[in-house]
Amino acid sequence: SQQGEEDPQALSIQEGENATMNCSYKTSINNLQWYRQNSGRGLVHLILIRSNEREKHSGRLRVTLDTSKKSSSLLITASRAADTASYFCATDAYNFNKFYFGSGTKLNVKP
Amino acid sequence: NAGVMQNPRHLVRRRGQEARLRCSPMKGHSHVYWYRQLPEEGLKFMVYLQKENIIDESGMPKERFSAEFPKEGPSILRIQQVVRGDSAAYFCASSPGREDEDEQFFGPGTRLTVL
Numbered sequence: 001s002q003q004g005e006e007d008p009q010a011l012s013i014q015e016g017e018n019a020t021m022n023c024s025y026k027t028s029i030n031n032l033q034w035y036r037q038n039s040g041r042g043l044v045h046l047i048l049i050r051s052n053e054r055e056k057h058s059g060r061l062r063v064t065l066d067t068s069k070k071s072s073s074l075l076i077t078a079s080r081a082a083d084t085a086s087y088f089c090a091t092d093a094y095n096f097n098k099f100y101f102g103s104g105t106k107l108n109v110k111p
Numbered sequence: 112n113a114g115v116m117q118n119p120r121h122l123v124r125r126r127g128q129e130a131r132l133r134c135s136p137m138k139g140h141s142h143v144y145w146y147r148q149l150p151e152e153g154l155k156f157m158v159y160l161q162k163e164n165i166i167d168e169s170g171m172p173k174e175r176f177s178a179e180f181p182k183e184g185p186s187i188l189r190i191q192q193v194v195r196g197d198s199a200a201y202f203c204a205s206s207p208g209r210e211d212e213d214e215q216f217f218g219p220g221t222r223l224t225v226l
Binding site: 033035040041042043044045048088090098099100101102103104 | 154159222
């Protein structure tokens with residue numbers, strides 16, 4: 001299975017702290033994407049990292065990709081209560097367009 | 112540029128009825144994907160379509176489910192004779208279909224409840 005799996009399943013931190021979520025996958029990929037989903041809402045695309053990239057930044061987000069370990073991490077710095085959501089990583093099979101999602105990490109940022 | 116549109120946002124059906132879910136991709140996007148999200152779970156790929164073609168339906172249940180993306184109009188995900196287990200959020204995504212632009216943009220989803 002290509003499925004990405006996020007770790008931890010749930011994370012609770014105080015506002016201002018950093019949050020780190022990890023994603024592992026099983027086979028070769030073309031790219032990996034991180035999405036956020038607020039409770040009962042749709043998905044918001046956060047960041048895409050390609051298989052030939054090792055690190056990407058977007059605002060308070062930092063994503064790393066280690067293809068040798070088949071893993072990625074999402075770091076949210078200086079977290080805010082508004083960051084409370086579920087975070088999913090999605091991987092695509094090389095040369096295919098469908099994404100495989102993990103079950104997500106539920107992040108709770110306490111004010 | 113409007114994003115991916117899905118309607119209805121909420122749909123309630125009784126067992127045995129049909130459910131039709133619509134998805135209008137972003138302007139300029141020719142590829143559409145349908146995903147299903149069961150409560151407390153991640154999204155599961157169902158089907159990938161281009162205009163008038165089903166490219167990959169490996170995630171679609173073999174019975175009762177069908178999808179189309181006609182030359183004109185939205186993509187339709189159709190579920191016949193719904194059962195309680197079909198209750199889920201169904202998300203549509205679209206992409207431009209160009210090799211260097213494979214990011215998928217998601218719609219707000221349709222929440223199907225089967226009574």
